[in-house]
Amino acid sequence: MRFGLTEDQRALRDATRRLLARHFGGQALRAALDGPARPDRALWRALGEAGFFSLRLPEARGGAGLGLPEAVLVFEEAGRALLPGPLVATHLAAGAVAGAATGEAVVTDVDGGLVEWLAAADVVRGDATGAVPLRSLDPLTPLHRVPSGRPAHERRDVRLTVLLTAAEQLGTAGRVCELAAQHARxxxxxxxxxxxxxxxxxxxxxxxVRTETARAAVYAAAVTGDPVDVAAARLLADEAAVRGARDCLQVHGGMGFTWESEVHLHLKRAWVRTRRGGGVTESEEVVAADLLAGTA
Amino acid sequence: MDLSDTPEEEEFRARLRAWLAAVLPGLPPKPPPDDWPARRAYDLGWQHRLHDAGYAGVHWDASPAIRLIFLEETEKAGAPYVGANFVGLLHAGPTIAAEGTAEQRARWLPPILRGEEVWCQGFSEPEAGSDLAALRTRARREGDTYVVTGSKLWTSHAEVADWCELLVRTDPEAPRHRGITWLALPMDTPGITVRPLRTLAGSAEFAEVFLDEVRVPVANRVGDENDGWRVTMVTLSFERGTAFAGEVVACRRVLTELAAAARGNGRWDDPALRRRLGRLGAEFRALWRLVQWNVSAAGTSGGVPGAGGSVFKLRYSHARQELYDAAADVLGDDCLDLDRPWTLDRLSSLSYTIAAGTSQIQHGIIAERILGLPKGR
Structure with missing residues (x-):
């Protein structure tokens, strides 16, 4: 058993962090906040070139032939950086939707009764007929309500949506912990x-503590791919991100309550992500049902 | 990231499983919890079997990953706990192995490994709990002998121990961490009084030990005089490493038993309870992964788990209490019945956030050593 990161995995994580710092640092975040709600196409292509969307595709199909652990590491970085856009949906569309793998096509999908980034996306997976915009809580995640909707379990990639979202939550949890510690020092x-x-x-x-416990759960779920591990990882990661962001806000005192501070953006994004892939209740039921498995 | 066994680990696991399957059915029945001599004999007997089968020193000389497999498989098979061998195998033994002379290692280690001698721990005192360095038990040097006077608290297995790993103050003038010495005290020395302490669970799990002019040979000192604090830190990091790994496996089993009981008595139909158990299921899955993560980190750094152990200890001790709170919810009125095992387990779980460094102390360690926050009081 060697559960830690390999040299290659460390290198991938570090390279992703540098890439995101270069293309989506503090200024770019502010610009995205002040500008219109659409993904930065240049950034999207840079991500495509770096393999962000294609890394799990086989090399013969233009990918890097990597696995879920590597995908989880890059999504953790995206979460840390507050990177906006339908990243999970586009990653999961790579190989199935033309242009998704290279970052030329921005792909979104219908998740339960919501769609993220509907107006800006090139391709929508699922039926978004009759979608109505809502005033999104997260200034960097435009949302539409879809009347028809579709339950999470009817979707193809729900397990991977949940896992990669958990990786983003982990990134948020780690980042807000750093921000809080920096401020406290x-x-x-x-x-x-x-x-x-x-x-x-x-x-x-x-x-x-919540971040490191969630990290172990998310990484392990990436290794096993087991649906119960994924549901468990999601519960831990959601908790680490949401409670972490709230405590970070608290540590920042009055500054944390301002629009100018970065902290509220982490909390709002974390809240948006808790709605993906069927919500917390479903994950709790998945893990609970597993406790009875074998005793039937 | 690789969670699978290496060929060496796989072989170890298979051999251990086969041995456990062969030997466990022949074990004598577990002694009653209040019969200390019988418990001592039972625990030593188990260690003796481990020794003869080549598993005696797994806690010391095996890689962390092998140690984890040992804890996982013995727990899954329902093998006896380390019990009275705990201090010898997990505190005193590793300390002597790391800091003792060749003579001391030859005298004390083989009887621990063979399951012949029991050790207890004389660290905490009435005025030195979380603040261990405040200990006052005094040792004055008289030629080749230390003369020790004071009292120790929370000493598990003191009634049946042969030896006590004892921290004493040898230089009251020195800064508090620099005047402490580590001694091996034979428990049959004149001047020792052991008074059992009853816990809130009703049983006598540990004792108070009074020392009145107790004479300990200088040859029983491990490490230099006044260097006992450093010597002791070796053992404390062991305690926060893999010590609870087997218990996580046990908690996961309890959780499935809870689910089955809840389905049996209809409580399972309550979505709030079901979701609570689901959350605990996620929690203990994650804790097991955290153990694996820490063990892998210790394996690559070559050391024992450090502050990562505090993260685990903190989270686990609270999760264990939540587990037995949920058990009470499943039991309903029976949660007040001490004859239900979960009721007693709920009571003993209350010690977990206190023993081996309180949760508040662990938070402080994490804040200072991992997050680099300034020391506060």
Whole structure:
């Protein structure tokens, strides 16, 4: 058993982090926030060139022949960077929808009663007839409601949607933990860094504990691909991202409540992701049902 | 990321499984929990069998991955716990192996491995719990002897131990971490009084040990005089590493039993309970993966798990308490019946967030050592 990252996996993670820092740093994030809601096509193609969408395709079909663990690592980075766009849907369309693998086609899909990025997408998978826009909670994820909808279990890629979304949540969880720790080291009140107060320090430690537990669950689910492992990973990752972002906001005090701070964007994105692939309840039921398996 | 066994690990697992299947049916029945001499004999007997089959030192000399397979397979097979051998195998033994002289290793290690001698731990004191370095038990040097006076608390297996790994203060003037010494104390030395302590679960799981002018040979000192704090830190990281790995396997089994019981008594139809058990299922799956992750990290860094152990310990101890709270929900009125095993387990789970470093101490370790936050009080 060698559960840790291989050299190649570390290199892939680091390269992805550098690529995203170059193409989607703090300024690009601000620009995306102020600009119209459409994916940055140049960035999308850069991701395509880097293999973000195609990495699991066989080499003969223009991919890198890599597996779910590698996909999870790059989606974790996307989550960290708050990268907008229907990334999971496009990744899962690679090989099936022309242009998805190279980042030339932006693909979205109908997930339950919602579609992300409908107006900006080139291709929509599923039936989006009668879709109505809603005023999205997350300024960087435009949403439509779909009256017909379709339950999660009727979708082809629900297991992979859930897994890759969990990887994004993991990225968020790690990032907000770093942001909170940075702030707690730098911000001084009562003559010392606020991180010297146990009440604040323990909030930060709790964020790290949830992140690292979720990391083990998400990576293991990527290795096994087992649907129960995936459902479990999702529960841990959702919790780590949402509670992490909330605690990060709390650690930031008044600054955390401002539009200017980055923290609310992480929380809002994390909330959007909790609705993907059938929601938390379904995942809880999947793991619960497994407890009875073998005793029937 | 690879969760599969290497050929060597696969072979170890298969051999261990076959051995367990052969030997477990022939074990004597478990002794009652309050019969300490019988428990001592039972636990030593099991260690003796492990020794004869070549598994005695798995905790010490095997790779972390092999150690994990050992814990996983013995738990799955329902083999006895480490029990009275805990301190010898997981604290005192590794300390002596790492810091003792050749003579000391030859004297103390083989009886631990063969299942002949029981060790207990004399670290905590009434005034030194989480703040272990505040310990006051005093040792004064008289020629080739230390004369020890003080008292120790939470000493498991003290009534039946042959030896005690003892921390004493040898230099009261030095900064508190630098005046401590590690001694091996024979428990039959005159001047020792053991008073069993009853836990809230009703049983006497540990004791208070009073030391009155107890004479310990200087030859029983491991490491240098006043270097006991460093010597001790070797053992503490062992405790937070894989020590609970077998228990995670056990908790996962309890969870399936809970689900079956809930289906039996109709509680399973309550979606809130079902979802709660589902969440716990996810939790213990994740904890098992976290053990594997930490073990892999320890394997590559060559050391024992460090702060990663704190992450696991913290999360696991709370999950265990939640598990038995859920069990109470499944049991309904029976959760008040001490004859239901889960009721007693619920009570003992209360110690998990306190023993081996409270949750608050673990949070502090994580905040300072992993997140680099300033030290606070």
């Amino acid at each position: 730098a911000r001084e009140q009562f003559g010392r860094p606020v991180g010297a107060f146990q009440a604040v320090a323990h909030l930060c430690a709790g964020m790290l």
